[in-house]
Amino acid sequence: MLEFTVEDLSAEEIARMQAIYEPLAISVRQLVDATIRSEVDAETVAAVKADIDAATARLRSKQIDGAFGVRRTPSGQSMSWGNAVIGLRNPIAPPLVIHRDDDGRRWCDFHLGAAYEGPPGHVHGGVSALVLDHVLGEAASPDGKPRFTGSITVRYLRACPLGPLHSEAQITRVDGVKTFVSGYISDVEGITVEAEGVFITPRWLRD
């Protein structure tokens, strides 16, 4: 059902591709922010729009069919470059850079700006759920093999302000194909949102 593409790429080739495409995504993230916040006049907006349409046409002159997918190398390196949360080529992704401690805990420090707003000046509750789904999912996969969310419960303790944030998660229990994980998002004053999830080992990874 899920097709992970295997590509025979060397570490050097992957680094070369990253050097080409990552800066573009970083620039488009800035454009996304400016698109929301700009107050320039109608003529300037129209001129900028024409430039963007031309840029899009140039990029589309050669493009893959459909979404980026998840590409793996024979050595096991995974390229989730299109991922909505961590994808380095995806301007929608903050992107999160998730670290792993020796004890299996996963954590990241990140910044959410205007593009992630729900209530005025605050993170959209669904964006908090998006971040937590991903961080908990990474914690559920200590061996690097994917686990998929079975269910997740997110509890909102208080409104989460836009700006610098932290998230972390760890496994609390494993029961057969089910891995139980808990985690949270915090700002400088403490936890704003917490979550518990049950992650399932896919059939094709079971013994």
Add this chain to the structure above:
Amino acid sequence: MLEFTVEDLSAEEIARMQAIYEPLAISVRQLVDATIRSEVDAETVAAVKADIDAATARLRSKQIDGAFGVRRTPSGQSMSWGNAVIGLRNPIAPPLVIHRDDDGRRWCDFHLGAAYEGPPGHVHGGVSALVLDHVLGEAASPDGKPRFTGSITVRYLRACPLGPLHSEAQITRVDGVKTFVSGYISDVEGITVEAEGVFITPRWLRD
């Protein structure tokens, strides 16, 4: 804590602003998609990036401080144009256009492309949570007054493919300041993800 900006704008002025800024966000959504999927060479990417940086600088030559916020008119019209799910000026938002039936049910048909990917070819589980948080939240607010997510539980029945999708939600029960809502996302073959949420009436809206 949450500042909803009140602006004395006429319906005509709002329509005029929408006509200026909405097409820009639509174009940037296309650019986001192309940024993920493009296979053009390094020189072309560098040239496109320079054009985008120039466009961003022009937009930023006059911009608001911080995020867009939620602006209301004295007549009660709400402009959530920066919202991460429904914001017509936010290129990250699909954006969802949510309809309301006479019985209070909220629903929307929408399309998720490459930017919303998690597992290969499929919607990121966290993006499903993002959509459901918003649709359930709208259903929880039949009077147009905001309710905020207390908690939400999302259950993944099967992987949700990228492409055309449907979501709907409705209130199941009201108990004081708590409004209970359930809903789902479906593709052509049926429900892929379901959710239940408890939404809280903020203190400043209580009797």
